Amino acid sequence: MKRLIAGLLALTLLVAGCGSDEQAAASGAAPVKIFAAASLQGSFDELAEQFTAAHPEYSVAPIVYDGSQALATQIVEGADVDVIAFADQSSLKPVTDAGITDHGTVFATNTLQIAVAPGNPKHITTLADLARSDxxxxxxxxxxPCGKASKKLLDAAGVTVHPVSEETNVTSVVNRVEAGEADAGLVYKTDVAAAGDKLTGITPADVTAAVNRYPIAVSKKAPSPEAAVAFEQFVLSPAGQKILAEYGFGSP
Known part of the structure; x- marks a missing residue:
């Protein structure tokens, strides 16, 4: 009986999923192609899920995540994309200058934390500690973007750090600290929150000296323009903003 119930439940879910896929296919809209900053991964995966639940006539392709600069280069070189969401406004400028998007709309903000191993074994409490020889x-x-923000924050504090490495996106910094390859790293507070018990976050003094403002824009060459606009509007809606807040992002 338990196997029968489980089988019926699985069949129900499959039929529901197929119905949603068929509705999206029937609308004639290609899946929305989204390029998003690495720090947005958890929140945008959920946004995409909730968007398609609310708008079954649309679907979302697997989202491409990377550093904003790397994504901007791909877009300017001709990558197909509908929606662009970057970790700071300056990263969108090459795309705007190329005539691919307008200046976009800020949909979230973020600040930095010092990420350290659980228990903070090196007893790091300030930005100045990042310059210690040990x-x-x-x-x-x-x-x-996370590098620009780090430099701005460190400069404001009068601290010079000689990093053991400089990574192309914030996820790589998180991974290196989690793996014990570095004692500390400057990452977004949302990344520390997403890491759970794998990292401890320390908020530096005067952290608001470097606030990242995240823009979202629809490509003027979007293969699925109506779906792209619908997704952008969902991110900016109260429902979308609620999801972003749950992941630790600040309001625009």
Whole structure:
């Protein structure tokens, strides 16, 4: 009997999923192609899920996540994309200058934390501790949004750090600290929250000296323009903003 019930439940879910897919296919809209900053991964995966639940006439292709600069390069070089969501406004400029999008709309904000191993074994409490000779620090490369924010925050504090590596996106910084390859890293507070018990976050003094404002824009060459606009509007809606807040993002 238990096997029969389980089988019927699985069949029900399959039929429901197929119905949603068939509705999307019937609308004639191609899946929405989204390029998003690495720090948005958890929130945008959920946004895509909730969007398609609310709009079964549309579907979303697997989202491409990477550093905003790397994504901008791909887009300018001709990658097909409908919706672009970056970790700071300056990263969108090459795309705007190429005539692919307008200046976009800010949909979220984020600030930095010092990420360390659970228990904070090196007793790091300030930005100045990142410059200690016994502390290995990893940062984002200065040309990517988290790197720009890190430089701005460190400069404001008068701290010079010689990182053991400079990564092309914030996820790589998180991974290196989690793996014990560095004692500390500057990442977004949302990344520390997403890491759960794998990382401890320390909020630096005057953290608001470097606030990242995340823009979202629809490509003027979008293969699925109506679906793209619908997704952008969903991100900006109260429902979308609620999801982003749950992941630790600040309001626009």
């Amino acid at each position: 502390v290995s620090t990893v940062l984002c490369a200065p040309e990517v």
